[in-house]
Amino acid sequence: xxxxxxxxxxxxxxxxxxxxxxxxxxxxxxxxxxxxxxxxxxxxxxxxxxxxxxxxxxxxxxxxxxxxxxxxxxxxxxxxxxxxxxxxxxxxxxxxxxxxxxxxxxxxxxxxxxxxxxxxxxxxxxxxxxxxxxxxxxxxxxxxxxxxxxxxxxxxxxxxxxxxxxxxxxxxxxxxxxxxxxxxxxxxxxxxxxxxxxxxxxxxxxxxxxxxxxxxxxxxxxxxxxxxxxxxxxxxxxxxxxxxxxxxxxxxxxxxxxxxxxxxxxxxxxxxxxxxxxxxxxxxxxxxxxxxxxxxxxxxxxxxxxxxxxxxxxxxxxxxxxxxxxxxxxxxxxxxxxxxxxxxxxxxxxxxxxxxxxxxxxxxxxxxxxxxxxx
Ligand SMILES: Nc1ncnc2c1ncn2[C@@H]1O[C@H](COP(=O)(O)OP(=O)(O)OP(=O)(O)O)[C@@H](O)[C@H]1O
Numbered sequence: 001x002x003x004x005x006x007x008x009x010x011x012x013x014x015x016x017x018x019x020x021x022x023x024x025x026x027x028x029x030x031x032x033x034x035x036x037x038x039x040x041x042x043x044x045x046x047x048x049x050x051x052x053x054x055x056x057x058x059x060x061x062x063x064x065x066x067x068x069x070x071x072x073x074x075x076x077x078x079x080x081x082x083x084x085x086x087x088x089x090x091x092x093x094x095x096x097x098x099x100x101x102x103x104x105x106x107x108x109x110x111x112x113x114x115x116x117x118x119x120x121x122x123x124x125x126x127x128x129x130x131x132x133x134x135x136x137x138x139x140x141x142x143x144x145x146x147x148x149x150x151x152x153x154x155x156x157x158x159x160x161x162x163x164x165x166x167x168x169x170x171x172x173x174x175x176x177x178x179x180x181x182x183x184x185x186x187x188x189x190x191x192x193x194x195x196x197x198x199x200x201x202x203x204x205x206x207x208x209x210x211x212x213x214x215x216x217x218x219x220x221x222x223x224x225x226x227x228x229x230x231x232x233x234x235x236x237x238x239x240x241x242x243x244x245x246x247x248x249x250x251x252x253x254x255x256x257x258x259x260x261x262x263x264x265x266x267x268x269x270x271x272x273x274x275x276x277x278x279x280x281x282x283x284x285x286x287x288x289x290x291x292x293x294x295x296x297x298x299x300x301x302x303x304x305x306x307x308x309x310x311x312x313x314x315x316x317x318x319x320x321x322x323x324x325x326x327x328x329x330x331x332x333x334x335x336x337x338x339x340x341x342x343x344x345x346x347x348x349x350x351x352x353x354x355x356x357x358x359x360x361x362x363x364x365x366x367x368x369x370x371x372x373x374x375x
Contacts, residue, residue: 002061004026011044024221030193032194032209034046036239040215062160084162085164088166097135119157126188127181143177150182157189160192166178167179179206204228233359234247248284248324250283263283263301274363281354288328291330292342293344296343297345303326315330
């Protein structure tokens with residue numbers, strides 16, 4: 001069941017059309033991330049859901065209740081939409097102690113004092129800030145302030161949580177910790193969560209559904225697996241994945257009923273079912289699907305190692321294959337390859353194909369694993 005529905009939402013700022021026409025259904029209890037580059041309309045979408053921004057046209061339905069309709073003139077203000085927020089700046093009241101920051105909304109909603117006390121204790125325990133209720137925000141670290149903002153959400157128990165880049169002010173280590181915390185919070189509260197980020201790692205690690213946006217338009221909506229492994233177009237393929245996916249040029253032909261991809265001096269026999277006509281094509285392969293072999297085999301391409309970057313458990317290797325730059329990612333700490341001539345191999349069933357003009361991915365109707373043949 002959809003907890004948040006956006007129908008034909010448009011949003012203009014003067015002559016700038018930030019959202020040309022957005023339709024989105026967010027299932028109850030899900031963790032949905034709006035992901036995309038700066039200026040693609042993520043925050044605008046979140047603010048339209050919250051009511052902090054009024055859409056130019058369209059309809060917003062939260063929990064079955066219309067909170068905005070340009071047709072009927074309905075506009076429910078943010079404070080009456082039953083939402084919890086966390087923003088980049090945690091928006092804590094500097095003049096109020098931690099406990100008061102967490103319980104302010106509850107006292108304003110005239111909750112009985114024993115309920116307020118219980119919720120405060122529970123929230124402080126969950127974010128591991130027990131004993132700090134009497135401090136002012138300025139007496140806390142950035143990470144602790146972040147936890148106070150999370151505690152405020154826990155105490156309020158809203159059915160819908162909206163988060164706009166809540167981790168972007170934290171250092172890398174704390175950000176990783178807080179990702180785990182927010183995911184745990186979502187599991188415990190079972191609140192429908194809409195999370196805005198331009199950080200693909202946050203999106204991939206935390207979400208049930210990722211919505212990739214560009215220029216106010218949804219490019220793809222799907223599970224992290226679908227977004228990573230079955231990108232709908234070149235934009236999504238390039239935006240997701242670090243190191244970036246390899247985009248290469250080849251030529252497709254058919255021989256004896258078989259689809260053949262010509263790349264450099266190699267003919268690659270493709271799995272059956274690729275819905276793509278003959279001729280030049282852009283194809284993609286993720287760096288981790290490229291293997292490095294030290295001896296030439298029947299299905300290998302000669303490559304020159306350019307730069308080797310070990311990251312700990314993995315190593316990023318920049319290669320050149322006849323002047324064509326390719327990145328490989330191997331699952332070990334590797335330093336011995338510098339400036340060597342090696343061979344690379346990649347499996348045909350890990351390739352994805354894109355229309356050179358539209359950038360859209362060509363579908364594969366059935367999946368039969370192909371093989372590579374040296375020309
Ligand atoms: N108040 C405003 N007045 C004018 N233009 C605005 C306003 N708010 C946003 N915009 C424009 O609308 C577009 C979408 O902005 P939005 O903030 O939603 O993008 P975003 O994807 O959240 O970006 P970021 O990741 O940088 O926060 C941008 O082109 C932005 O410049």
